[in-house]
Each structure stands twice: as structure tokens, then as C-alpha cells.
Amino acid sequence: MKIKQNIKIAVDAIVFGYQENQLFVLLIKQKYGDLKNQWALPGGFVKDDEPLKKAVVRELKEETGVKVTTMEQLYTFGDDLKRDPRLRVISVAYFGTVNPKELKLNAGTDAEEAKWFPLENIPKLAFDHKKIIQKAFERLKAKLNYQPIGFDLLDSKFPFSDLENLYTTILQKPIDRRNFRKKILSFDFIAETDEYRKVGSGRPGKLYVFKNKRYNDLLKQGISFEIKFA
Amino acid sequence: MKIKQNIKIAVDAIVFGYQENQLFVLLIKQKYGDLKNQWALPGGFVKDDEPLKKAVVRELKEETGVKVTTMEQLYTFGDDLKRDPRLRVISVAYFGTVNPKELKLNAGTDAEEAKWFPLENIPKLAFDHKKIIQKAFERLKAKLNYQPIGFDLLDSKFPFSDLENLYTTILQKPIDRRNFRKKILSFDFIAETDEYRKVGSGRPGKLYVFKNKRYNDLLKQGISFEIKFA
Numbered sequence: 359m360k361i362k363q364n365i366k367i368a369v370d371a372i373v374f375g376y377q378e379n380q381l382f383v384l385l386i387k388q389k390y391g392d393l394k395n396q397w398a399l400p401g402g403f404v405k406d407d408e409p410l411k412k413a414v415v416r417e418l419k420e421e422t423g424v425k426v427t428t429m430e431q432l433y434t435f436g437d438d439l440k441r442d443p444r445l446r447v448i449s450v451a452y453f454g455t456v457n458p459k460e461l462k463l464n465a466g467t468d469a470e471e472a473k474w475f476p477l478e479n480i481p482k483l484a485f486d487h488k489k490i491i492q493k494a495f496e497r498l499k500a501k502l503n504y505q506p507i508g509f510d511l512l513d514s515k516f517p518f519s520d521l522e523n524l525y526t527t528i529l530q531k532p533i534d535r536r537n538f539r540k541k542i543l544s545f546d547f548i549a550e551t552d553e554y555r556k557v558g559s560g561r562p563g564k565l566y567v568f569k570n571k572r573y574n575d576l577l578k579q580g581i582s583f584e585i586k587f588a
Numbered sequence: 589m590k591i592k593q594n595i596k597i598a599v600d601a602i603v604f605g606y607q608e609n610q611l612f613v614l615l616i617k618q619k620y621g622d623l624k625n626q627w628a629l630p631g632g633f634v635k636d637d638e639p640l641k642k643a644v645v646r647e648l649k650e651e652t653g654v655k656v657t658t659m660e661q662l663y664t665f666g667d668d669l670k671r672d673p674r675l676r677v678i679s680v681a682y683f684g685t686v687n688p689k690e691l692k693l694n695a696g697t698d699a700e701e702a703k704w705f706p707l708e709n710i711p712k713l714a715f716d717h718k719k720i721i722q723k724a725f726e727r728l729k730a731k732l733n734y735q736p737i738g739f740d741l742l743d744s745k746f747p748f749s750d751l752e753n754l755y756t757t758i759l760q761k762p763i764d765r766r767n768f769r770k771k772i773l774s775f776d777f778i779a780e781t782d783e784y785r786k787v788g789s790g791r792p793g794k795l796y797v798f799k800n801k802r803y804n805d806l807l808k809q810g811i812s813f814e815i816k817f818a
Contacts, residue, residue, distance in 0.1 A: 359675055361596050361633055363633055363634065363635075364636050365596075365634060366591050366593050367593065367595050367597065367678055391589070403591055403593055404593065404595060404666075406593060406594050406595060406676060407669060409666065409669065410664065411667050412667075433661060434640065434661065434680050436634070436680065437641050438639070439637060439639065444589045445589055446636060448640070448680075450664050450678075500734075503734070503812065504730075504733070504734070580730075582733065582812070582814045584814075
């Protein structure tokens, strides 16, 4: 069967990291062509024998050195015919979150042109990538209402205030802290440890860990978390 | 820029209709080629100068005569390399809902090979279309928790029991009717009329209408509807 169609398929990766009350997005500097030296999302063309999901993990690894195990499909961008000025490209965008450890990029290889940018300080980007990041951030925000979040974004042991700060950072407004604490604990996906860590100028805070099994069960089954704002 | 890539892009449409406590999906009979006479979702290849969203509305119209104003992107299917046995095709799937009036298809033109099937009685389908319908139904179900639903699926005037039946049909289990009524009314997106209609063997039920503006505002802003089951 011969189909006349001159459209190409790419994948793009939006990877979020979190550190000290800031969300970061991973970007790369374009190396070749008209768009040389412009910042953009990691991504590239899909190979003929490659599932979409594999393509995005491969591109991300090649261009930034960052390995992400689960990338979730965000949206397919293909309404704007000129989103790539060179030819018609439809991009299937995926997003994921990484551990704070990944926020340090390996020097050398392709990764030297990769960099983490704070979400509120993204440079001018190639293509429609700013719009794609905006959509990914909105999805992340919406997910707080129906899925537990934080497993990838926080250290494996964290004071409760870190989880709370993560939520307020994503939601961009203060929450009712008491209600938040009560609800989070009622979902039972984090557990207390016997360890403490000093946070800021206050008393040392008890450290928590995620309960992997329960966390993953809730990811599948969903939660209904009506966040109350302060 | 020359990119070597031999992958084609299609769009597929999942259109849901609702009548007498049943959800229906619109299917077409394949006319040509190896898959002739197999049922499948309406859809086809995207034109080079055509936004994805326009492509799906055009294909739907051409193949079934059904006009849908808003189609929402569901998911892009491109991990299974053999989902189309003929060549590698990535499909961007869209879903939408239609008014009960649309459940009668126009005879003639291409539409004579289109038919509504009850969701629980879908025939053998070409490609991975059964999987696509399953995913669309799950999305429809999930949407009940964060968006008002029913505007397209019900008559413009409807007894309250129709809305309730729509929810139990999609959720596939009985709900706490009192709690449901209280919550629906609290969102304030339907209004009473002065008209009544006899429903089943009971007393005539008061008819309701959707409050368009409020309904659309809630669509954008979202609701948080924790449905209680009976």
C-alpha cells in the first residue's frame, strides 16, 4: 500500500526535577542547522522500527545522559503546520520526573549541551517548545488531584515539609497545611522513620519514606484529593 | 532537510452516543483492501496541509455523515509496530460525544456502511481499535470525577433520572442517589423547567436543562466530584 504523505514524526521529552522549592526543566542546546545554539526540549525523529516510548527514552539518554524509567504520554502536537519551520513534523510529547540526584548532569558526551532551567526562568526556545512545557506543567498540576506525587521528585528520605513545599511549588499558592497533612497521612503512602533532619532554623524534622507498594497501588487506582487552599 | 523515515500518520475517531441506558460507539465497515468488510473506527490518513484536529473531523464526516464540533485528543498509538499489518502507521485518536438525534444515521453516501454499536456488543475490529475504544471509555469514566458530563449525550430537556442513569451506565455500578442529586445540584449547571415527562411507570418527572454558560465554565475550571457508590 502506497500512501502519499510528507509528514515526519518526532518525540519530545519534558523532564521535571525539583530542588529547594524550585521546579526545573531539562533543556538542550541545538547543535546543527538553522536553529543552532537555540535551546529546545530533548527529542528527535522516531526510527522506523522503534516504538514511540522507546524513541523518547533513547533521545533523552543520547542528548542529556539522563535516564528516566517511566515517561508518560502528554499530548501530540500537530495542529500548527509551521511548528517546525523546516518541514511538517508532528511531535508526540512525553513527560517524566527525576530524582534530585539526576539534577547534576554528567560532563562530556552529548550531555555538555544539556542544562536544567528553573521553570520560571526558561530561555527563548525553538519550535513550540514553550507551549509544550506549559502543557506539561498544567498536567503535573492537575495530577496532584488524582494521583500521589513526589516519589521521584524528592530524596528517598525527606522531612514532611519537603512534600508540602513540593505541592505549594507546583500549585503556586499556599495550602491549608493542617488539612494537607491530615489527607496525605490518610492515604498512607508515606511512612515515618526514626531519623530526623534539621530543616531551616526550626527543630529537626522527622524523616519520611515513600511506601513503594502502596504508592504504586494508588498510582493505578487513583486518589481523590481536594486540596484546600489557605 | 531530508529525514529518512517511513512512518505514516492517521487519525481515528471514537464517538460515543447514549440512548436508553446504553452507550453506543460509531463504527464503519472497511470498503477496500485486505481488511475489506471488517468493522473499524472511522478515520484515515492526515493530509500534508491539514491540522490533526481538522483531519479527524473531516474523516468522520466523510465516512459517517456525523458532525462533531469538539473532538478531544485521547492518545497516540504508536508503540505496536504491527498495529496496521500493511505498513507502520501511528494513529492519533480523538474522542467525542454526540446528541441522541445523531444516533440516526443518514442513508446514502459513505454513511451506509456506518453503524452504531452498543459498547458491550462491539464486533471483531480491524487493527488495535478495540484497545483504542477501551482507552476512550476509561477516559470518559475518569472525566466524571473532574468535569460535568452529559450535555451532548442527553436530550436538551431531560428528567433528572436520565442524568443519573447516564452516570451509572458509564460507571457500571449503582451510585448513592441522594448524594449524587445533592452534588449535581450544588454544582449548579442544570436548571429546572416547568415541564414534566412521564418516565417508566412512576410519576411524571420534572424536566431539566443544562445551563450552557455555567456548564462551559465548569468544563474549563473543573470540578471535584467524589462519587459515592451505593
